[in-house]
Amino acid sequence: MLDAFGGTPVSAAGPSAAGALAQAVKEQEEGLLACVHCGFCLPACPTYRRLGDEADSPRGRLYLMQAVVEGRLSPDADAFQTHIDRCLGCRACEPVCPSGVAYGHLLELARHVGREARPPSLAVRLLLSVLRRPWLARAALLAARLLRATKLSAGVGRPRSGSGPPGPLRLGMAMLAASAPSRLPESPPSPPVESSPLPPPPAPATTPQHPPASVGVLLGCVQAGLFSRVNRATVRVLQANGYAVTSVPGQGCCGALHAHAGDLETARKMARSNVDAFDDAGVDYLAMNAAGCGAAVAEYGTLLSHDRAYARRAAEIAARSRDVSQLLAKRGPVSGAPVPLAATSDAPCHLLHAQGVDGPPNAVLAAVPGLRVLPLPNAAECCGGAGVYGITQRELGSRIGRDKVKSVLATGADAVVTGNPGCMMQIGAGLRLEGRPLPVLHPVELLDESYRRAGLYNGS
């Protein structure tokens, strides 16, 4: 069967692009039929909760997809485009689905179909095309860093009177400003009694006969460009916990943003090159410190399942992918010195819902003495960042974002912890726009700081 989704080229004699796409969606029919229309996903969906319209629920969107498959709805219809676009892709519907509908995957396919029928907005196309070219992406992120250094971003991304959603410029600048490193309060001048000197890093959990597990860190695009400190912290804390971190040349952007936006071709291209890179490096684990990338890599097997040359290797690489918190939790992780702070922790959707990783980030935070973790109501709900959502659905995105910021502020925390660059920027920007720029940190940043204060890195 010809299959435009599977990555094999459509032959010239094949059906028209639209026909081929419809055919490809049809392949998912089995998947769609698994939806029994029970409606359990409705209350889990942030857009349904706010809009109350069936078409903005996972069940409604699946119904629209099914209608396209059945030929009852054209993929360029407003109804399809609007409601498929309006999905955050947070996948909060997946864990509550008793039938196990692979919603995230179907959404990507639907977006692919929708994209073919009607190209996305200029802004989205521009963003994706920049990220598609590594040199261009690097240049753009360099420019962003320079802009961030001028503090211009912080100036523009400030709260302003008026209740409407912030304009794209203000939001963008606030996000950029929020990506800057945060300064944490120093420990009390005297080290805590009896806890010093700190024990040396514990022996790796591996038995002496076996070498320590080797780990390659996916550096990402935005992560590498704006959050290189998180990458550095990731390497350090993994090493401190007994992992042998290997550099992986040739790796690049994971392709998550492209896949979410329905540009599956580019996503596959990027996936293939990462499969090659990590395969060559021969690491035991791939460490992910961006939940969005982690979820994408974990699904490389599905993404490339129709690619004969890559399917098996992609599945193997996907199986070796772990969030950094999972790798750390496996080793305890070892405790550092106190970082006195009251923080609240938000669960990135692509960690919690897409990968089902729930406990490990807490285990990481538990290894930081002096850290008080305040419970965040609705922590499992999307922050509204959702990749390019801030661009495509400004109003709704900012509404969801504001709700998250309100919850965060209501906890009285001094800082927010979350393990995904998009969420860090979204929540950070929201806080800035409210005039309450709390530090937003990745869990490994906190652990890293705790280790630094403990002197774990001295002399290394």
Added chain:
Amino acid sequence: MIPASLAAALVEICGRDGVVLERDRLLVYESDGLTAYRHRPGAVVLPRTAEEVRRSVKAVAEHGLPIVPRGAGTGLSGGAAALNGAVVVGTARMNRILEIDAENRRAVLQPGVINAELSVAAAPYGLCYAPDPSSQTACTIGGNVAENSGGPHCLKWGTTSRWVTGLTVVLPDGSTARFGGLAGDASSYDLTGLFVGSEGCFGIAVEIEAGLLPLPEGVRTLLAIFDRIEDAGRAVSAVVGAGLLPAAMEIIDGPTIRAVEDSVFAAGYPTDAEAALVVEFDGVEAGLDADAARAATLCEETGAREVRRARSEAERTALWKGRKKAFGAMGRIAPDLLVQDATVPRTRLPEVLKGIAETAKRFDLVVANVFHAGDGNLHPNILFDRRDAGEVVRVEAASKEIMRLCIDAGGTITGEHGVGLDKKHHMPLVCGPEELAAMWGVRRAFDPDGAMNPGKVLPDDSEPEAGRPPSAAASPGRVGGDRVGGDRAAENRAADVLGLYPSERVLKGEAAREWSRGFPAEAVVFPATVEEVQETVRVAGRSGVRVVPAGRGSWLQAGGWTREAPVVVSVARLNEVRHYEPADLTLTAGAGVGWEELDATLASNGQWLPLDPPGVRAGTLGGVVSCGVSGPLRARYGAVRDNVLGIEVVTGDGRRLKLGGRVVKNVAGYDLVRLTTGSRGSLGIVTEVSVRLFPRPAAAATLLFRAGLPDAVAAARAVCTGPLPPVAVELLVRGEDGEAEVAVRLGGGPAEVDAICARVAALAGADPSRLLRDGESDAFHEDRTRWEDDAPVVARLAALPSHLGRTVEWARQLADALDDGRVCADAVAGVVRVKGSVRAGVAGGEAAALAERVARIRGEVEASGGTLAFSQAPAPLAARAGWVAAPGSAPSGPKDRLAERLKAHFDPCSTLSAGRP
């Protein structure tokens, strides 16, 4: 797809983002939880307020288009399918909890509140909402009201109908009416109970008052594994038969176990088992272990190969999750699923399950059973693939056969999913033409133009011709509604009726008045069969004779007065127990069966019907049901309405209606059982009743506390709002010394009762002055039911329970106005009773002054949202303003119009209980 003018009007009302008009976008509203039916609506409105609902309904009604209410669209009977381009009114945006009133244990809600979220919101107050349908994480309270939703825990606590205490409803014509309410509702019929389960045909509930329950202190959950599903069915009967009352009993069969275990909700059931039975007990910690151990033993005795206990809350949650998500998990094993829903008497489960398995085999289908076994509520789920046309045909045939099996076993076609579109053609299996006609009559009372959810619940061709009551042909004497012989003297007309009876079954004149304790009856007749009752009312209707139903004549005064001396029809001779299966906890008996005899029969099986209205022991089962008055036991066991499963009534025009059934859960059609319960004989003469029974508690105790009145009120309320589940709490105000006594009634296992006794004292903040055990306790409460016997004046004041102190104060003022005035109260319900007498021969200015005092007190009670009603009063005073009905209460509102239309349908010639509300 709707006229542009209507579209514009709706946009004006709900805003552009509150109206869906585009054909493509309307696609997603084609189906609810049952995708076999697809009907695209003409438009969807998503109002945010009650006012937007009201205006939307009015606008649509003015355009003559049908309206379909929709909650979360999780229903499984196609009830939200929008036939013929109807306009869907969705309540998803009306999702605010307006109030949680912990002290009165109630919540006020918009209809779009999600069921599970109510319990989450109530948890900080130590409360929860009892009905827990399996879709509770998604379904809305408004939808629950429409469907009278059940759930696993309804075994102990009843379905939605028990917990919805008041409603604000937008009627099909766009008017708004309020039904019920915890603070008291003086309206004649139980319109709240009638509306619950009406499947969106009567209107849209826009505000819902729901009762809350204290969170159980402890829970014990067992999982028994069986190799044969019939054994699991027998275990259920064994547990109930042993007098245990689990909070829930659920069976999950082999195919379902395998589907669940394959899903994300895997609960660790063995995949080679043929049935898993979940048994859960909840309540106070003391006694739970004993109950659980007993149930475990019974499961083993009936063939369980293994009994597991949930060792932690996490295990318990996982175990329940597997059960609750079973329906969705079916998607894993087949592309399509037909969810059946039928109820059978519990004891018939083993044979019905066997029959279902045989049916499945014969039609070469897989049927997965997952169901509320404790209630006998089956969910045989037929798995299939809709792309296989042959299989679809077999599914339909098998489905019908399974339904037939259930009905033959004494069951019904739906226990909780509703009739909707899916089962309306099966309604004739459980309802005769007369019953269907009555349902049409009630529906038309709410919706004369047929605008609300048309095409649902009742078969299209079952409606009698317009303007012709279904039994007009059976009443040949009535011509065009005029009464024959309207100008004859009353006694001559009565002779037509009396002539039907042999002399030994007629009492006349003084003998009649003596039998009916002074009620101005011209005669009393004693029919021996239902047919005689029918003939009596028919002849009475023809001759223009007014008839008042009675049992043993002990409550004839209750409820009002007739101007004309009527013929009393006593059903005392219809006193047979027709069906009593202890293990089913149900009983069917003639309405005339005496309460004492009934109680003795039940007691010999360790069971009881826990109703204790005033004077109950001198009365009959039919009388209790017909009057619908509840006593203090309501706190634990629910009101009369909550325990009646079925009623047979003879309507005012002689139709014999068999309403409801004898299964605990039954939502086949509108709830005419609740309508007729408590209708005081004004809609029909109750001739047979089926009730739900309970195991009699193994141990009972009553603690009596004595204190000054304010302290006593405080102590009583402290017990009522505490975490313990008392059976009843009463306040007895003693004479003028300002002293009062609080009686706290407890029941349960011996260990449980002992443990609660000590804790009640702590809650009340005092040591009990007396502790009555078992027999003594029972005797005390039996005596309490006689409190108002022979009192010439009796009044009931009802207000919010938290206002008990104030209500008692008014009651005392009323008592002061009477001779020998006394006051007592049901502290849980907030109902206060006054008894006393009026000096014989009181007249003139004195009588006027008394009436004025009463009117003033009534005014204050009503101004604060409460009610005051007299159930007994001497006739001369009764006629005075303010004694019987609220002055100036001429029927005017939408609710009164409804009551009038209902009365007109059931009793077109006003033959029955004339002059009564």
